[in-house]
Amino acid sequence: MIKFIKNIVVFVAIILLLAIVADLMVSSGLRLTERGHFYTMNALMNKKMDADVVILGNSRAVGSYNPYIMDSVLKINARNLGVSAQPFGVSYLRWQLYNRNNKKPKLVIVNIDFRELRIVSKGYEKEQYYPYLTDSLVKPYLDLYGFSWAEKHIPMYRYRGDYKLITMGIGEFLHFHHDQKGDYYKGYSNANTKWDGNNLKSIINSKGVIKGQCEPEAASLLERFLQETSDNEIPVVFVYAPLYKQLKDNLEENDARSTYQELSQRYNIPLLDFSVMDISSDSNYFMNGHHVNQKGANVFSTKLAQSIDSLGLLN
Secondary structure, eight states: OHHHHHHHHHHHHHHHHHHHHHHHHHHHHHTTOOSTTHHHHHHHHTTOOOOSEEEEOSHHHHHHOOHHHHHHHHTSOEEEOOOTTOOHHHHHHHHHHHHHHSOOOSEEEEEOOTTTBSSOOTTTTGGGGGGGTTOTTTGGGTTTTTOOHHHHHSTTGGGTTOHHHHHHHHHHHTTSOOOOOSSOBTTBOOOOOOOOHHHHHHHHHHHSSEEOOBOHHHHHHHHHHHHHHHHTTOOEEEEEOOOOHHHHHTEEOHHHHHHHHHHHHHTTOOEEEOSSOTTTTOGGGEEETTEEOHHHHHHHHHHHHHHHHHHTTTO
């Protein structure tokens, strides 16, 4: 019986050791990849995101603010730190990672809208954090992202069943390939799909008046961010990206908008409102009610850059 128990212990120890080694290989490899949404996270963590202008926000930031347009107009180096399907709670994490690992920017653009003042949406694209579970800034977000105890503490458990991710990580670790596939360029990504009017109709029909969200914890976090940037003399600008007019007409965002306006006044933050532009009534510039397509992003980014230039925000 004692021999049997010893064999079990040895077997478990070997399995655990192999899992630890595999976890180190996969995670180390994934820190090198530039594929998809790993691109921005790895650039932040690997100190490769130095920028004059950084952009924070949700998917409307990711797909609306084209850094290449802004670079050409303002003669700067802009980086988009937007994170899809996530509110300011996650934007603040990205700012913390940028601020710790990269150079001080000359300006921070914060995309503000009716969905931004929340803390976190569980689980979406959480695999980008798999290689960084022990990072001091990432750890507080793991529970919010829906990581289980086993995913946080058992080697390789979080990779279970995801053979594509495991293969990609090991391939990068062994230098078999370097994956640069994906559509994230300087953090900007726009699928540029055709207009989907059904998406807009379903949102309006199911919800009637679309109410903006303003969680006190998220508003407090935004204020904390503004205090930090103020203390470090980093200028900030609030920006409303374009909305399709029909969605805008059915939007009630009083609490969120009043919060942005109050913080704008208190911290002397310029607020640029492009939510209704000349393109807002033309579906040729939109994918759906709240996302512009590439054509719309280019028009908006040009006008935003010109406004920043005229206000002297980079001087």
